[in-house]
Amino acid sequence: MSTTMLRPPRNRADPRVVPWWTVQWLLLMAPLAVAAVAAYWFLTERPLRLGAAVAVFVVACLVLALVAPRAYYRVERWEVTGEAVYTRKGWLTHTWRVAPMSRIQRVDTARGPVQRLFGLADVTVTTASSAGAVKIEGLDHEMAAELAERLTAITQATPGDAT
Amino acid sequence: MNAPGLRPQAPEAADHAGDDPDAREPAAQRQEGWRRLAGRSLWVSAVKSLALVAGAVAGLTRFLLGQDWQTGGVVAACAGAAVLIVAAVVAYDLARLRTSRWRLTPERLELRSGIITRRHHSVPRDRVRSVDLKAAPILRIFGLTVAKVGTGENSGEHSELTLDPLTRNDAETLRRTLLHQHDEREARDGPLAELRWSWIRYAPLTVWTVTGTALVLGALYKPLNATGLKPVTSEVASALRDWIVTRPLTAVPLLLAVNLAVGVLGSVLLFAESWGRYRLEQEPGRLRLRRGLLTTRSLTLEVRRLRGVEISEPLLLRLGGGARVKTVATGLGEKAGNETEDAAALAPPLPRDLAWRLAAEVAAAGGDSHAGSPMDNPMDNPAGSPADRPADIPADTPADFRADFRADFRGTGAGVPAFVPHPRMARRRRLVRALVATALTTAAVAAAAALTPWPWVRAWVWPVPLVVLAAGTWAAVEGARNLGHALGGRHLVSRKGAVVRRTVALDRRGVSGWTITESYFQRRSGLLTISATTSAGHGHYEVVDVGRDTGLELASRTVPGLLEPFLVRGTTVAKQ
Numbered sequence A: 001m002s003t004t005m006l007r008p009p010r011n012r013a014d015p016r017v018v019p020w021w022t023v024q025w026l027l028l029m030a031p032l033a034v035a036a037v038a039a040y041w042f043l044t045e046r047p048l049r050l051g052a053a054v055a056v057f058v059v060a061c062l063v064l065a066l067v068a069p070r071a072y073y074r075v076e077r078w079e080v081t082g083e084a085v086y087t088r089k090g091w092l093t094h095t096w097r098v099a100p101m102s103r104i105q106r107v108d109t110a111r112g113p114v115q116r117l118f119g120l121a122d123v124t125v126t127t128a129s130s131a132g133a134v135k136i137e138g139l140d141h142e143m144a145a146e147l148a149e150r151l152t153a154i155t156q157a158t159p160g161d162a163t
Numbered sequence B: 001m002n003a004p005g006l007r008p009q010a011p012e013a014a015d016h017a018g019d020d021p022d023a024r025e026p027a028a029q030r031q032e033g034w035r036r037l038a039g040r041s042l043w044v045s046a047v048k049s050l051a052l053v054a055g056a057v058a059g060l061t062r063f064l065l066g067q068d069w070q071t072g073g074v075v076a077a078c079a080g081a082a083v084l085i086v087a088a089v090v091a092y093d094l095a096r097l098r099t100s101r102w103r104l105t106p107e108r109l110e111l112r113s114g115i116i117t118r119r120h121h122s123v124p125r126d127r128v129r130s131v132d133l134k135a136a137p138i139l140r141i142f143g144l145t146v147a148k149v150g151t152g153e154n155s156g157e158h159s160e161l162t163l164d165p166l167t168r169n170d171a172e173t174l175r176r177t178l179l180h181q182h183d184e185r186e187a188r189d190g191p192l193a194e195l196r197w198s199w200i201r202y203a204p205l206t207v208w209t210v211t212g213t214a215l216v217l218g219a220l221y222k223p224l225n226a227t228g229l230k231p232v233t234s235e236v237a238s239a240l241r242d243w244i245v246t247r248p249l250t251a252v253p254l255l256l257a258v259n260l261a262v263g264v265l266g267s268v269l270l271f272a273e274s275w276g277r278y279r280l281e282q283e284p285g286r287l288r289l290r291r292g293l294l295t296t297r298s299l300t301l302e303v304r305r306l307r308g309v310e311i312s313e314p315l316l317l318r319l320g321g322g323a324r325v326k327t328v329a330t331g332l333g334e335k336a337g338n339e340t341e342d343a344a345a346l347a348p349p350l351p352r353d354l355a356w357r358l359a360a361e362v363a364a365a366g367g368d369s370h371a372g373s374p375m376d377n378p379m380d381n382p383a384g385s386p387a388d389r390p391a392d393i394p395a396d397t398p399a400d401f402r403a404d405f406r407a408d409f410r411g412t413g414a415g416v417p418a419f420v421p422h423p424r425m426a427r428r429r430r431l432v433r434a435l436v437a438t439a440l441t442t443a444a445v446a447a448a449a450a451l452t453p454w455p456w457v458r459a460w461v462w463p464v465p466l467v468v469l470a471a472g473t474w475a476a477v478e479g480a481r482n483l484g485h486a487l488g489g490r491h492l493v494s495r496k497g498a499v500v501r502r503t504v505a506l507d508r509r510g511v512s513g514w515t516i517t518e519s520y521f522q523r524r525s526g527l528l529t530i531s532a533t534t535s536a537g538h539g540h541y542e543v544v545d546v547g548r549d550t551g552l553e554l555a556s557r558t559v560p561g562l563l564e565p566f567l568v569r570g571t572t573v574a575k576q
Helices: A017-043 A048-075 A113-117 A141-157 B010-016 B026-031 B041-066 B071-099 B137-141 B168-178 B197-202 B207-246 B248-275 B315-319 B352-370 B399-412 B424-451 B455-460 B463-482 B520-525 B548-558
Strands: A003-006 A077-080 A084-089 A094-100 A104-110 A120-127 A134-140 B101-104 B108-113 B119-124 B130-135 B144-150 B160-167 B279-283 B286-291 B296-302 B306-314 B322-329 B484-487 B491-496 B500-507 B511-518 B527-534 B540-547 B567-570
Touching: A003 B548, A017 A048, A017 A113, A017 A134, A048 A084, A077 A141, A084 A134, A094 A134, A104 A141, A113 A120, A120 A141, A134 A141, B041 B071, B041 B137, B041 B160, B071 B108, B101 B168, B108 B160, B130 B137, B130 B168, B137 B144, B144 B168, B160 B168, B197 B248, B207 B248, B279 B352, B306 B315, B306 B352, B315 B322, B322 B352, B322 B500, B352 B500, B424 B455, B424 B463, B424 B520, B424 B527, B424 B540, B463 B491, B484 B548, B491 B540, B511 B520, B511 B548, B520 B527, B527 B548, B540 B548
Parallel strands: none
Antiparallel strands: A003 B567, A077 A084, A084 A094, A094 B511, A104 A120, A120 A134, B101 B108, B108 B119, B130 B144, B130 B296, B144 B160, B279 B286, B286 B296, B306 B322, B306 B500, B484 B491, B491 B500, B511 B527, B527 B540
């Protein structure tokens, strides 16, 4: 019996996304860890067992913040062909998205403040469907601008209203 | 452009343009042509203001009697208030009518309105996709109707222009003119569907029949209290409570029966009002739906906007053998606030075989409009085509319809081929979910029983996990049984749902991309979910828990060439 699979898209995000995502995760996790430690220190009688649990929690937060970006970097991929935009993401739940060039209505690039420090940008490709936006994350910002330009040129050359 | 579509409007114009000399001269009309809304609207607003008057009079009477006024004084005050209110409402409407002008030029439909803030609203005629007419009972008495002209775009407030109100003739002329329609090409050959009053038997088959009465009473309780009936309502409530407590064996069944009877009556009345005089016609390039016993509505849907049809069968309706038909169309808004029906609804609940036939016809109508588009290439061996698997038509499809079903598919390509069921793992997944839900409920119940101070909780709480288990198992088995998909010449058909079974036929040319997801547990079962994104309806339609190979091949064949470059086909032995 033959098996059919989706091949991974060709390109990875820029390697700089790993430090960027790490920073993001740390920004998310550090307050959690600090809050846990503070709660333990000020609100409890500091029993040893609970202390151990809090320590494990803090370490888990930090490990997650360090490991998750690397794991995501391994699975996130993208590809743009002449006919379609193709992405894969997700670690536990894999999600593949395909948007044909002929249906693309809008191409956006976005750069957050922290993202800018790393010289990265996201490209979002929107189709007529409310559910069909395809996001390519963590590209080199010049490359992202170039890609957006290319996509816009292709979609403008396509006739019809793309619905 | 489209000048032939502009029909002369002189006969109707005389109706309301009495003091507008411009409207009478064709030459002036071309340059200027601004027309007024129907002046009879004043009468309508006068009548409508009476409701306001009633409320005010009730409040005023209560207040003044509380202040020890004489009856004569109270009557005089009420009369004065009534006159003031009616005058104010009519004056406002007069100002609104005087400041509103509309005109139809060969290029655009324009409306200038606004008493304080002037607005100029303009819709290009070639963008007009719908002209919906709606006449509430009072408007109907005065021969008026409200026309809503839509461009079928989702975006923003500028997609709709409302002329409130026009005379019925004007509105009808406007509808025909805007939609380039000529009398001689009216309905093709009879309506697609027309109301049969026997369908009213499906009206009570909703959850609202059981819960509606209680909800309405609950909703009324507060306002009734506010209008000074609080002593009455609280007395009734306490009497009812006493009755239930003292004689539960008579009171409870009786109350439930009354509740049900009121619910049935309410749903039947609602059905009659919403769907009385229902008629669905196919006109060139569009579908026209007319319905409403008291408030009449006429909705026009451009076939160009149609991307498919949905047959929805909620549990009660399904058990009763009925189904509903809805459109999958672009730019169709969600249910408007005061509407009793979904904007996408094409028909009242009707017998299942008729629903399928209507859906097939509507789908065929949608397909016609695309004929000759570049993606209209013939299919390479569609999965589950009738030739391959003739025996797979669901057993619950009416026998006489099965033949139709297949003939229809061969004939127009718009019908539905046999459904391909999904792998057994899909059912196992659902059963596992039901068991997990049961385990969690059991744990919660055990905790509640251990912690509660009341002994009766401990005695009565144990059936809960059993109910969850039974309902969950039923939903799992039914949900898995209802999973299915099919690929027709024009449509991708998918079906899912245990409580509400939805069968969606999505035009393959309306698919604007794919989202394919595979969760951790799906991956272990060799399943995935493919979701076709589209600009119409909900925005995406899924084929849930389909086998990995089948799903990917299905997606690849539905839109030829789109997914193909990203697939790899191996010949290793599959795990299944």
